[in-house]
Structures are given as C-alpha cells and as structure tokens.
Amino acid sequence: MRFHVLTLFPEAFEGPVRHSMLGRAIQRGLLSVQIIDIRSYTHDIHGTADDYQFGGGHGMVLKPEPIFDAVSDTLSPYPTRDRHAFPVVLLSPQGRKLDQQLVLELATAPGLVLICGHYAGVDERVRTHLATHDISIGDYVLTGGELAAMVIIDAVSRFTPGVVGAADNVQEDSITSGLLQHPLYTRPSDFHGMTVPDVLLSGHHAQIDRWRREESLRRTLENRPDLLDSADLSLTDRAFLAGLGYVGISSLLDDGFESQE
Ligand SMILES: C[S@@+](CC[C@H](N)C(=O)[O-])C[C@H]1O[C@@H](n2cnc3c(N)ncnc32)[C@H](O)[C@@H]1O
Structure with a gap:
C-alpha cells in the first residue's frame, strides 16, 4: 500500500510514520508513505500556496494549481490503469464520514493520495475536478487535514497483509x-x-x-x-x-x- 500525502506541514508526519507498527511496516517494505510539500509546487519566490477568498470572508483558501500539479506529478510514474485505481482523497469535515466499511474499501486500492487542507479550506475545484473521495473523520472541525490523513493511513494499514501480525x-x-x-x-x-x-x-x-x-x-x-x-x-x-x-x-x-x- 502506497500513501502519498499532500500537505503544507510535512514535519507533522515525522513522528507517526517513524514509530510503532507503521514505522516497522515501512521498514519492512509493506507500506510506503511519501510526504509531499504543497509549497514545492508553487511558482513564486514566497511559495504562496493560499490566497484570499473570492467574494470576501475570513480565512485563506488553498490554491488549486499547486495541488493539481502535485497530484499529477505524484501519479505520473504509475501506469494509466493504476492511476485510475488510485483514490484521490480530499480530507474535509464535509465529506463522507469515515467508518470501517470505507476503510475496507480504501484498503483494496493499490495506494491513496491524501490531500490535507488548512486555514479556511481548499479551492472547490479540487473537490469537484480532482478528488475522487471527500472524507471526514468525524463531526468536528480540525485545524488541518494532517491528523485526518494519519487516521486514514493507520486504519487502512491494518488491512495491508503483514502489517498486523497474526498474534494481533x-x-x-x-x-x-x-x-x-x-x-x-x-x-x-x-x-x-x-x-x-x-x-x-x-x-x-x-x-x-x-x-x-x-x-x-x-x-x-x-x-x-x-x-x-x-x-x-x-x-x-x-x-x-x-x-x-x-x-x-x-x-x-x-x-x-x-x-x-
Ligand atoms: C479549519 S478546516 C476548514 C473547514 C471549512 N471551513 C468548512 O467549514 O468545511 C481546515 C482543514 O482541516 C481539515 N479538516 C478539518 N476537519 C476535518 C474533519 N472532520 N475530517 C477531515 N478533515 C478535516 C480539512 O482538510 C480542512 O480543509
């Protein structure tokens, strides 16, 4: 199972993917977790990944271009058939609520792309024209999608053969x-x-x-x-x-x- 995570805060993943069951599974080659800094797909010297809302309103919105480019770049090494089998998940409190049924569905994919929003959220075109899934981890609002992505990685990994030993x-x-x-x-x-x-x-x-x-x-x-x-x-x-x-x-x-x- 290959996880590709798009985030503005790559350092948030350092601890969780290094330790415990996940860390061991990565070392054994059963899982891979690639953390992609959305800012590395920005094109100005300031690395601007967010902008003001059209129509006014509080909070910045993640721009679409770096996210579309990052997803395209991430999936480009895969054969076309595999690319279509890759769920592209937008983490959002507005999405389908995560449960075991959804975890099992995601676990059948060759891998997942997880897009972590932040601030006021993500430009709507990411949801309508890029993401295949819009997933919430529960009825509460987090500051960013990073913790939600970690929850999905952890829950899905448990169904990757060999990650959880027979003893558990x-x-x-x-x-x-x-x-x-x-x-x-x-x-x-x-x-x-x-x-x-x-x-x-x-x-x-x-x-x-x-x-x-x-x-x-x-x-x-x-x-x-x-x-x-x-x-x-x-x-x-x-x-x-x-x-x-x-x-x-x-x-x-x-x-x-x-x-x-
Ligand atoms: C502060 S939230 C934005 C919420 C947005 N203003 C709304 O009302 O839908 C910032 C980001 O955190 C993530 N997030 C917040 N709550 C979440 C949840 N319950 N499940 C999954 N992701 C969540 C999403 O990626 C979201 O874009």
Missing part, C-alpha cells in the same frame, strides 16, 4: 468483528485488590470463549446497540441478549425468542 488478529477487533471486543486483562491477576475474573484464570477454554462472547455482547448492547442490527448472532447470542432484556431488533424476535415483557 484484526478480525477480533471491535467494529471489524461486528461487535465491541470483550475486556482484556494481563498480569498481575490482583492489582491493589482489583482482580481478574476467575474464568480467565481457569484454563477452561470453552468457558473462556463463552465468557468473552457474552462480555462482548453485553458491552455492545450497553455502548453501541446499533451494531447488533447487523451483527452475525447465533441463537445462543440472541438468547443471551434477550436475557439482558434487549428487544431492540426485529431479528431478536425471530426464531421463537419473545420479548421479556
């Missing part, structure tokens, strides 16, 4: 599995009187699996009941949820399970 199976993660994950514990088993549930110390794998599944269902019901609508639930799962008094989804009432009331 992404399919067991919250959301990816369709539910929230069960609680996790490590040593010590007793920390200032805060103890680990006995079942986890029992060595009884079937009971541990059942406890984890039930805690996962309980936690999902408490924190994200919306996920249960599309989760892959067995009859035992449904019976367990019904026992918790949950009658919120129609599928729960199928297969003979009645409301608790």
